[in-house]
Amino acid sequence: MRRTLAFATLIILLLAYPLTSFAQSGTDKEIIVGANIGNVPWEFQDTNGEFIGFEIDLVKEAAKRLNREIKILNVPFNGLFSAVQSGRIDIAISSIGITEKRLESMSFTQPYYDSDQSLTTVKGNGINSLEDLKGQIVAVDTGSTGDMWATANQQKYGFAEIRRYEGLAPAMLDVAIGRVKGYISDIPALLYYTKDKPNLEVVERIPTGGRYALMMAKNKPLVSEVNAVISTLKEEGFINALHKKWFGVPAEPTTSTVEIVDMPSANNGNLLNFFDTFLNKQVFLQTYPMLIAGLITTIQLGLLSIISGLVLGLILSLIRLYAAKPLQAIVKVYIDIFRSIPLLVLLIIIFYALPFIGLNLSPFSAAAVSLTLVSGAYTAEIFRAGIEAIPKGQFEASEALGLGYRHMMGDVILPQAIKIVIPPLTNNCINVIKDTALASVVAMPDLLKQATQAQAVAANPTPLIAAAVIYLMFLLPLVLWVSKLEKRYKKEGAK
Amino acid sequence: MTTLIRLENVNKHYGSFQALNNINLEIKEGEVVCVIGPSGSGKSTMIRCINLLEQYDADGKITVENMSVQKGKDLKQVRAEVGMVFQNFNLFPHLTILQNIMLAPLRVRRMSQEQAETLALSLLGKVGIAEQARKYPAQLSGGQQQRVAIARALAMEPKALLFDEPTSALDPEMVGEVLDVIRKLADTGVTMIIVTHEMGFARQVADRVIFMDCGQIVEQGTPTELFDNPKEVRTRNFLKAVLNH
Numbered sequence: 001m002r003r004t005l006a007f008a009t010l011i012i013l014l015l016a017y018p019l020t021s022f023a024q025s026g027t028d029k030e031i032i033v034g035a036n037i038g039n040v041p042w043e044f045q046d047t048n049g050e051f052i053g054f055e056i057d058l059v060k061e062a063a064k065r066l067n068r069e070i071k072i073l074n075v076p077f078n079g080l081f082s083a084v085q086s087g088r089i090d091i092a093i094s095s096i097g098i099t100e101k102r103l104e105s106m107s108f109t110q111p112y113y114d115s116d117q118s119l120t121t122v123k124g125n126g127i128n129s130l131e132d133l134k135g136q137i138v139a140v141d142t143g144s145t146g147d148m149w150a151t152a153n154q155q156k157y158g159f160a161e162i163r164r165y166e167g168l169a170p171a172m173l174d175v176a177i178g179r180v181k182g183y184i185s186d187i188p189a190l191l192y193y194t195k196d197k198p199n200l201e202v203v204e205r206i207p208t209g210g211r212y213a214l215m216m217a218k219n220k221p222l223v224s225e226v227n228a229v230i231s232t233l234k235e236e237g238f239i240n241a242l243h244k245k246w247f248g249v250p251a252e253p254t255t256s257t258v259e260i261v262d263m264p265s266a267n268n269g270n271l272l273n274f275f276d277t278f279l280n281k282q283v284f285l286q287t288y289p290m291l292i293a294g295l296i297t298t299i300q301l302g303l304l305s306i307i308s309g310l311v312l313g314l315i316l317s318l319i320r321l322y323a324a325k326p327l328q329a330i331v332k333v334y335i336d337i338f339r340s341i342p343l344l345v346l347l348i349i350i351f352y353a354l355p356f357i358g359l360n361l362s363p364f365s366a367a368a369v370s371l372t373l374v375s376g377a378y379t380a381e382i383f384r385a386g387i388e389a390i391p392k393g394q395f396e397a398s399e400a401l402g403l404g405y406r407h408m409m410g411d412v413i414l415p416q417a418i419k420i421v422i423p424p425l426t427n428n429c430i431n432v433i434k435d436t437a438l439a440s441v442v443a444m445p446d447l448l449k450q451a452t453q454a455q456a457v458a459a460n461p462t463p464l465i466a467a468a469v470i471y472l473m474f475l476l477p478l479v480l481w482v483s484k485l486e487k488r489y490k491k492e493g494a495k
Numbered sequence: 496m497t498t499l500i501r502l503e504n505v506n507k508h509y510g511s512f513q514a515l516n517n518i519n520l521e522i523k524e525g526e527v528v529c530v531i532g533p534s535g536s537g538k539s540t541m542i543r544c545i546n547l548l549e550q551y552d553a554d555g556k557i558t559v560e561n562m563s564v565q566k567g568k569d570l571k572q573v574r575a576e577v578g579m580v581f582q583n584f585n586l587f588p589h590l591t592i593l594q595n596i597m598l599a600p601l602r603v604r605r606m607s608q609e610q611a612e613t614l615a616l617s618l619l620g621k622v623g624i625a626e627q628a629r630k631y632p633a634q635l636s637g638g639q640q641q642r643v644a645i646a647r648a649l650a651m652e653p654k655a656l657l658f659d660e661p662t663s664a665l666d667p668e669m670v671g672e673v674l675d676v677i678r679k680l681a682d683t684g685v686t687m688i689i690v691t692h693e694m695g696f697a698r699q700v701a702d703r704v705i706f707m708d709c710g711q712i713v714e715q716g717t718p719t720e721l722f723d724n725p726k727e728v729r730t731r732n733f734l735k736a737v738l739n740h
């Protein structure tokens with residue numbers, strides 16, 4: 001077991017490595033920029049699908065000054081760190097704040113914007129300041145500055161829970177529904193976002209003193225080249241003009257939007273090698289309690305969904321096979337629909353749409369319900385196939401003996417069907433456990449979510465690797481067990 | 496003697512195909528009846544209607560001990576009174592021999608575990624395979640499996656037993672042991688309807704032999720009447736064909 005694990009880890013790393021150090025991002029001419037598109041007003045899409053925004057304008061101008069082509073890729077915020085470290089992109093933009101942690105493994109240019117965090121709520125929901133959030137649930141973006149601030153201040157303000165979303169849109173949707181009472185995030189984005197939405201309000205500035213800069217791989221020559229260009233652009237007043245363009249007013253003269261400042265440098269910045277990046281022991285030790293918490297959630301969600309999916313599937317399959325014709329038809333429609341609907345879509349409908357008809361489920365319940373509905377449909381088909389594989393004579397012998405339906409199924413048919421359905425059922429269980437990761441979109445802290453958050457906070461992908469190893473550790477034995485069973489049944493069948 | 500099983504105007508259609516055509520038959524308590532006839536003549540269909548494994552057409556009527564054989568609460572009672580032995584044994588492969596026999600007494604007759612086990616062991620002794628009780632069906636020969644199936648049917652202590660070609664799936668050397676068991680049963684006074692191709696056996700055990708063709712009962716009588724002096728041409732042709740075989 002141990003050796004298989006080590007081997008599996010090695011394979012992952014071998015697969016990941018070429019994408020990292022050896023990958024040449026862009027040609028010498030082309031600069032590849034990764035941006036979390038949708039982060040207004042920094043980088044988003046206009047109605048023609050063009051990428052626009054403060055930072056888009058900035059990197060385009062910088063590339064022009066360096067005489068280089070530019071290509072912009074849409075990368076989610078959490079993916080930006082690995083993307084830079086692996087060399088898939090040269091520059092990351094997304095109102096990324098400079099932090100000590102991030103400086104340990106990344107380089108930043110000088111900042112061009114001084115920011116704070118903010119609290120946004122729905123008007124008239126009774127929340128007018130951070131103090132009002134005592135005992136309430138708050139929303140943040142996974143791994144963002146707001147996340148770090150809220151985590152550090154959870155005790156002080158007595159937040160009941162911090163829900164981590166994958167961006168502004170889903171977080172604000174839940175604020176609007178009222179499931180969370182406030183959203184803590186970068187103030188410029190929220191001022192821009194609420195500008196034309198009279199029911200939303202930024203009620204408090206949270207002074208965190210964040211400063212945004214362009215993020216790049218550690219100590220690449222490009223960093224100082226771009227940094228020099230930024231100095232020039234500040235001198236020329238270009239960046240302040242961008243401020244006026246996107247925020248309507250010029251920046252204060254003492255801010256980093258106007259003044260040239262030093263490039264930030266790490267206190268203990270070493271060039272990180274492969275192991276420091278992907279198998280960083282320190283990062284692992286710091287983050288594994290989070291991973292364990294995530295693992296527990298994943299297992300709870302997985303087990304609950306698997307068990308209720310089994311019960312639902314068994315009932316559905318029996319209805320499908322033996323109930324009155326109209327009931328059979330209804331169940332068939334159910335099974336067909338839930339086997340074709342993407343789980344993610346179902347999850348989003350159940351979590352974000354059902355509140356409008358008064359059904360307000362927690363992230364865990366929403367995830368469990370979605371997984372159960374889908375798993376039940378698949379399980380029903382597996383059970384049906386298993387029951388139909390039992391020879392007709394077994395049913396007839398039971399009937400001839402006078403066994404009732406319940407005893408015929410319970411004592412004769414199902415015990416035989418179970419053996420047939422164990423391999424496909426186990427495969428289904430593996431899928432359910434893997435699908436729990438989709439619950440990230442409804443802000444549920446499962447293993448993958450915790451790992452992404454830890455990755456963003458530590459600015460290091462080690463937690464992701466650790467999460468992959470954890471998934472392997474309990475899924476691989478199941479996978480191996482199923483293939484063994486299948487092989488054995490095949491042999492028995494051949495006899 | 497009283498009538499145990501009665502079929503009145505029983506018809507059976509599969510779509511437009513008529514598998515049974517106006518069957519009228521009375522079986523007396525303790526009677527042993529053998530049913531013969533060419534393949535596809537409706538023998539299986541007829542006896543499977545008696546315990547409602549096949550649903551016969553609505554215009555017919557079947558009764559067992561004056562209980563109507565139809566869907567409903569009496570059906571369980573009917574099936575408890577009428578045991579069946581199949582051509583392919585249909586033992587439950589996931590249960591031991593002992594468990595196969597105990598299942599129905601436990602679940603339907605609601606016997607205690609000990610009662611059911613005592614009964615099962617004594618039945619296994621009767622069919623001559625008591626020493627196999629803890630084995631699984633797949634570990635037994637065909638002849639042994641069919642004897643278990645007979646014991647399983649007997650465990651419900653039925654008034655009547657239906658046999659559908661009980662020896663047709665067996666290797667020739669195992670036919671004898673199964674027929675011996677059935678012969679012994681005949682002597683104990685159980686009512687039996689036996690579909691068979693074993694003419695010699697039918698002549699030996701039957702009180703009455705029925706010849707079927709094309710879904711109809713063509714002729715019936717004592718073995719001597721039917722085998723030695725058949726009245727109908729179809730019966731004669733059939734017997735000529737099987738006996739010259």
Ligand SMILES: Nc1ncnc2c1ncn2[C@@H]1O[C@H](COP(=O)(O)OP(=O)(O)OP(=O)(O)O)[C@@H](O)[C@H]1O
Nearest residue numbers: 509512513514532533534535536537538539540541
């Ligand atoms: N489920 C069914 N659907 C359509 N036709 C059927 C079905 N079952 C039986 N039949 C037809 O009904 C007729 C009677 O079949 P049955 O099995 O009763 O014959 P049998 O006398 O038992 O023959 P054999 O000696 O081959 O067992 C046959 O022609 C058969 O093809």
Ligand SMILES: [Mg+2]
Nearest residue numbers: 538539540659
């Ligand atoms: Mg037949």
